[in-house]
Amino acid sequence: MSAAHDFEIFLVTAPGLEAALCAEARERHFREPKVVKGGVTVQGGWPEVWRANLELRGASRVLARIAEFRAMHVAQLDKRSHKVAWGEVLRADVPFSVEAACKASRIYHEGAAAQRITKAIQDTVGAPVSKDAEVVVKARIDDDLCTISIDTSGESLHKRGHKQAVAKAPMRENLAALFLRQCGFDGSEPVVDPMCGSGTFVIEAAEIAAGLKPGRSRRFAFEQLATFDSPAWSRLRGNPEKREPSVRFFGSDRDAGAVAMSRANAERAGVAALTVFKQQAISDLTPPDGPGLVIVNPPYGTRIGDRKQLNALYRALGQTLLARFSGWRVGVITNEVPLAEATGLPFAPPGEPVSHGGLRVRLFLTPPLG
The missing domain is CATH 3.40.50.150 (Vaccinia Virus protein VP39)
Structure with a gap:
């Protein structure tokens, strides 16, 4: 998955605020913004992923959807996970973790699903596994359809990077x-x-x-990916x-x-x-x-x-x-x-x-x- 390749980008927000985030994404000229449950989808490549993290005030995190396939049982999940081009996105020297969520699917054991995908990444890329890894691969198996995403944000985007003191019951x-x-x-x-x-x-x-960009003071998980282009990111931040x-x-x-x-x-x-x-x-x-x-x-x-x-x-x-x-x-x-x-x-x-x-x-x- 090269930087020029377009894919679906999922902008996560609190349920009830999807329409407001969609309006922001449209205003910031993201392509094909659509309201879905729990967020907004847009189309773009890695530069749009970086820009979404940097510029969108209403998103809590940005997920890059890198693969999608049907999986009726864990053996099929194992086989199809091995065919994902992990090496185009993940680096061999950067730790990762996998989180799986299963809903209305024949694969219902989330731990087993995460284990199979973890093994596929290790077999393909050889990257180390760490439960505290900044790079998190998220697998959602819904009605037997497995969607693989990379959480490109790291810490939740409400953490702008310049606020140390918080009051009781703070508003994010x-x-x-x-x-x-x-x-x-x-x-x-x-x-x-x-x-x-x-x-x-x-x-x-x-x-x-x-006119200040909300992500100007912090780092992001996408800086640890194989798709990261440091000079292009510097230009984008400006x-x-x-x-x-x-x-x-x-x-x-x-x-x-x-x-x-x-x-x-x-x-x-x-x-x-x-x-x-x-x-x-x-x-x-x-x-x-x-x-x-x-x-x-x-x-x-x-x-x-x-x-x-x-x-x-x-x-x-x-x-x-x-x-x-x-x-x-x-x-x-x-x-x-x-x-x-x-x-x-x-x-x-x-x-x-x-x-x-x-x-x-x-x-x-x-x-x-x-």
Whole structure:
């Protein structure tokens, strides 16, 4: 499989956010983006794999689908795995591991399936096996169809590489980026997060406005593959071109530690000059020059906090925004409709549920407040 050869690339995201990721992939000029369960497929070669890891904010990982065949039993899996051109993708000197998932198939033993594919790779390439390997081969056997993919990302893509400090129950960066997109944010308006935690929404918004690539500060598993072209990758990364947006991005939190954390994270991300963080209660919140977007991921009932206190918190948030943020849109991420309703804000019907930290949360979004 040469760098010029096109194949299917699977962009993984949280179920419920596939359409938002598809819109991002289309905007970034990836070819033939299609929504599928748990992500988006696009067509391309290895340069597109590298670019997806570097540029897409909403993906959690990028899988290169390198082979597909039918396998009714393990002997057939063994035989057909040996015919995959592993040497075109994997290097003999780089450790690998294999993960298998079986669904509605005659091959149902995932451990046995992974073992056969591991042996085929060792027989073909001779690479060492390690359970901690950065290069992971993923086999999915669904209705007797075996799809072989390489996880080209390594660590989940929400780990941008410049955020060390995180708050309790943090919002993952890739989810934050897609929620911002669902709110209609395109980088041209101010954003306010009055419960900013470690600053994820504010920093993502500033990076989007500045045109910074989300993967600019980290390494990827594809750098360990036989298909990797270091000079081409250097050209693709290029020199970071940072736009100077005319708007600023604001976070506040009643916890001084969260504010310090947010400032440190913004500094590492290179957006300290575009962001303002301050310690304050919801009741002290005032709008900057706007209008723009208020986006907030408050505590949930099953996450942090007591139910009565939560109702009071959501009510105070809604009252403050209704009184002071005329013309602003508000996005609230929460797991319970009654909590959203406690704000008294005029939400449109919520979006699809999204898995966040094991909970099913939804984005509740208002039109511009009157």
